[in-house]
Amino acid sequence: MKVGIPRGLLFYHYYPMWKVFLEGVGAEVVTSPPTSKEILDLGTKSSHDDVCLPVKIFFGHTVHLAEKNVDFLFIPRIVAVEREAYTCPKFLGLPDVVRNTLEDLPPIIDATVNVKKRDKSPLKAAIEVGKLLGAPMGKIKSAYKDACETLWTYRGLMLKGLTPDEAIEVIFNGKKLEKKQVNTDIKIGVIGHPYNVYDRFSTLDMLGKLKELGAEVITEEMIRQEDIEHHAQFLPKRLFWSYERDIVGAAFYLIHKKKVDGIINVVSFECGPDSLISELIQSEARRNGDFPLMVITLDEHTGEAGLQTRLEAFVDMLKRRK
Amino acid sequence: MKGYVGVDVGSVTTKVVVIDEEGNPLGTPVYIRTQGQPIKAIQKGIAMVREDLPRNLEIKGAGTTGSARYLAGVLIGADVIRNEITAHAVAALRFHPQANTIIEIGGQDSKIIILRNGLVVDFAMNTVCAAGTGSFLDRQAERLGIPIERFGELALKAKTPVRIAGRCTVFAESDMIHKQQMGFSVEDIVAGLCEALVRNYLSNVAKGKKIYPPVIFQGGVAANIGIKFAFQRALGCEVLVPPYHNVMGAIGAALLAAEEMRDGKKSHFRGFDVAEMNFETSSFECSGCSNRCEIVEIKSDGKLLARWGDRCGKWEVIER
Numbered sequence A: 001m002k003v004g005i006p007r008g009l010l011f012y013h014y015y016p017m018w019k020v021f022l023e024g025v026g027a028e029v030v031t032s033p034p035t036s037k038e039i040l041d042l043g044t045k046s047s048h049d050d051v052c053l054p055v056k057i058f059f060g061h062t063v064h065l066a067e068k069n070v071d072f073l074f075i076p077r078i079v080a081v082e083r084e085a086y087t088c089p090k091f092l093g094l095p096d097v098v099r100n101t102l103e104d105l106p107p108i109i110d111a112t113v114n115v116k117k118r119d120k121s122p123l124k125a126a127i128e129v130g131k132l133l134g135a136p137m138g139k140i141k142s143a144y145k146d147a148c149e150t151l152w153t154y155r156g157l158m159l160k161g162l163t164p165d166e167a168i169e170v171i172f173n174g175k176k177l178e179k180k181q182v183n184t185d186i187k188i189g190v191i192g193h194p195y196n197v198y199d200r201f202s203t204l205d206m207l208g209k210l211k212e213l214g215a216e217v218i219t220e221e222m223i224r225q226e227d228i229e230h231h232a233q234f235l236p237k238r239l240f241w242s243y244e245r246d247i248v249g250a251a252f253y254l255i256h257k258k259k260v261d262g263i264i265n266v267v268s269f270e271c272g273p274d275s276l277i278s279e280l281i282q283s284e285a286r287r288n289g290d291f292p293l294m295v296i297t298l299d300e301h302t303g304e305a306g307l308q309t310r311l312e313a314f315v316d317m318l319k320r321r322k
Numbered sequence B: 001m002k003g004y005v006g007v008d009v010g011s012v013t014t015k016v017v018v019i020d021e022e023g024n025p026l027g028t029p030v031y032i033r034t035q036g037q038p039i040k041a042i043q044k045g046i047a048m049v050r051e052d053l054p055r056n057l058e059i060k061g062a063g064t065t066g067s068a069r070y071l072a073g074v075l076i077g078a079d080v081i082r083n084e085i086t087a088h089a090v091a092a093l094r095f096h097p098q099a100n101t102i103i104e105i106g107g108q109d110s111k112i113i114i115l116r117n118g119l120v121v122d123f124a125m126n127t128v129c130a131a132g133t134g135s136f137l138d139r140q141a142e143r144l145g146i147p148i149e150r151f152g153e154l155a156l157k158a159k160t161p162v163r164i165a166g167r168c169t170v171f172a173e174s175d176m177i178h179k180q181q182m183g184f185s186v187e188d189i190v191a192g193l194c195e196a197l198v199r200n201y202l203s204n205v206a207k208g209k210k211i212y213p214p215v216i217f218q219g220g221v222a223a224n225i226g227i228k229f230a231f232q233r234a235l236g237c238e239v240l241v242p243p244y245h246n247v248m249g250a251i252g253a254a255l256l257a258a259e260e261m262r263d264g265k266k267s268h269f270r271g272f273d274v275a276e277m278n279f280e281t282s283s284f285e286c287s288g289c290s291n292r293c294e295i296v297e298i299k300s301d302g303k304l305l306a307r308w309g310d311r312c313g314k315w316e317v318i319e320r
Helices: A011-024 A037-046 A053-067 A094-101 A120-134 A136-158 A164-173 A208-210 A225-232 A244-256 A272-287 A304-321 B038-050 B069-076 B084-095 B134-145 B148-154 B169-182 B186-205 B225-235 B244-262 B273-278
Strands: A004-006 A026-032 A072-074 A077-080 A110-114 A187-193 A215-219 A262-268 A293-300 B002-009 B013-019 B025-031 B060-065 B101-105 B108-116 B118-124 B216-219 B279-285 B296-299 B303-308
Touching: A004 A011, A004 A053, A004 B060, A011 A026, A011 A120, A011 A136, A011 A164, A037 A053, A053 A072, A053 A094, A077 A094, A077 B225, A110 A120, A136 A164, A187 A208, A187 A244, A187 A304, A208 A215, A208 A262, A208 A304, A225 A244, A225 B303, A244 A262, A244 A272, A262 A272, A262 A304, A272 A293, A304 B084, A304 B118, B002 B038, B002 B069, B002 B084, B002 B244, B013 B038, B013 B169, B013 B244, B025 B038, B025 B244, B038 B060, B038 B273, B038 B279, B060 B084, B060 B244, B069 B296, B069 B303, B084 B101, B084 B108, B084 B118, B084 B216, B084 B244, B101 B186, B108 B186, B134 B169, B134 B186, B148 B186, B148 B225, B169 B186, B186 B225, B216 B225, B216 B244
Parallel strands: A004 A026, A004 A072, A077 A110, A187 A215, A187 A262, A262 A293, B002 B060, B101 B216
Antiparallel strands: B002 B013, B013 B025, B101 B108, B108 B118, B279 B296, B296 B303
16 A cells, blocks of 8 residues: 655645554555756646645645545645634645645545544554555554554754754655754754745745855754743743744744844745744744844745845854854 | 946846946947847847956956846856845935935836945835836836837926826726826926836835935936926925946946955956856756746856756756
């Protein structure tokens, strides 16, 4: 059984866990290649509504996998990952949206995870998927255990400063964990959805460009969850969406603790939650002695000049301030 | 005598200056239209600035800025290639060390730079839309059949500026036609356009940033006295237009070159003969992966000077 996992959206959050589980129950896992012009084109061609850029990219990856003749597509419905909040509405309906937008797709594995409901726990979802793939209960449970352990390993590696891609290399290809040579004069927090921040194509390799400009980059994944939680509590009201609350918490932590010289907030055009949390981050930066903050909006355009100028100017500004 | 060359190649105009060590322009600063041919414009600019330079001048450094800064850098052999924000800030501070705000409006982009104690603390540039920029005014001036140079003085003659939607070029145009059909005077419409541009700038580019005087207004559009007055009315403070307002980016690039070369390094500047050199460009699409990058090559007499445009870096060459 070949199961395809599109390289988009929650891929960056959960891929190692999903892969270990699916392989544990006897499936072969394939993923789409990193986002490229071809993948984006596939995605924009098939999306006829105003969906956000990351979803268009996700469509592209899905179509690419469908063309590779996988037996199943793995697009779980992640409704809630904690009791007090939901995920962005697009995740609640993702398998349906994919099914109703794209044609000629293989069957979609769309088990629901909703920790607010007892019968929709991650384990229940795993059992549902395992049974569908014909695995016995014993195998499903041990695969689930391994998968959870892998998720912690993955997060641990990212806490040490690895990007998701690097962490995946370490976990699955036995690459040695290299101590990073940090020799820079400035630190910049790049804060936004991981599927935006780490997509080298849609960000026009922002992280690489910053590195070239001599900046060390800190992302949300490098910050401990308890720090994120603690600083997210500075909001007068709890945010409705889990992943977005983490972004706000990460940004607040960097601002309050002055862990970086400046923050770049990456948002995508047409993203509802981003438009709200970006304002929250901006006003918090203003309240904290005009903490240096730049908002970069991603859309489909591939003109690098505009981004390059903004990044250079931001880095210059932070360096000259020192 | 020591001199530094600064080149600022923007989307609409190309600026070339030579300055002395203190940042004063030597000879006549050049401000010409790029006309979609940056290489030709740079060569022409270099040829023009060369005309009336002092005799014993020795070029100790060169800098480039603007959206074609990398291309310009390769062509002239720049020692520093810097973004427009830094270049404009450095130049403004040279003439107005107390500046707290810089408004810069060029052909296709506009910026706001916030300074405190001589340091950039915040900035913003317009997003993809060019509604609040020089091109917008150019286009409307053309529609009204007024030379852009006369735009400002006409605006000052207005008695009651009409209200025009400045959010979007397309809507502004239909709004303007409507006002024309209703019989408003050209002066009132022109003044209305100036106010629309300023409104658009303040709500889209400056977006909630605190604008404190001294406010410096530079870039090509600063030549338009109508816009200057519209800004003064909207901000309620004086807006200063520096003497070399339209070549400030180039002056900034030259000042940055002077800063870079302070320790007596040898400059990479190719000399003013750049004006006579042959440059050829060509391009091809790389088929190495599905990104299909468009690669551009710049050659001079068959020698490869630079190649870029690839995302992976396998084609990249920048000759110094």
